Amino acid sequence: xxxxxxxxxxxxxxxxxxxxxxxxxxxxxxxxxxxxxxxxxxxxxxxxxxxxxxxxxxxxxxxxxxxxxxxxxxxxxxxxxxxxxxxxxx
Numbered sequence: 001x002x003x004x005x006x007x008x009x010x011x012x013x014x015x016x017x018x019x020x021x022x023x024x025x026x027x028x029x030x031x032x033x034x035x036x037x038x039x040x041x042x043x044x045x046x047x048x049x050x051x052x053x054x055x056x057x058x059x060x061x062x063x064x065x066x067x068x069x070x071x072x073x074x075x076x077x078x079x080x081x082x083x084x085x086x087x088x089x090x
């Protein structure tokens with residue numbers, strides 16, 4: 001599970017880079033910032049699963065990973081919806 005979240009975090013961090021390369025980021029800059037924040041949240045969720053907390057306080061590591069994974073999905077959802085709305089306005 002940790003590997004998939006890590007890959008998802010990197011993908012979310014690369015989305016704004018490719019949007020800048022395709023020159024579509026200017027149209028929805030706030031939306032791509034939300035998606036990048038989701039990437040950081042997914043990487044933080046991964047970090048909760050592989051730190052020393054997972055060894056000494058496993059319940060805290062599980063809840064921390066679940067919390068930041070949930071927050072990451074909310075950020076992806078909001079960023080995607082903002083991008084859709086901003087591109088539909090054009």
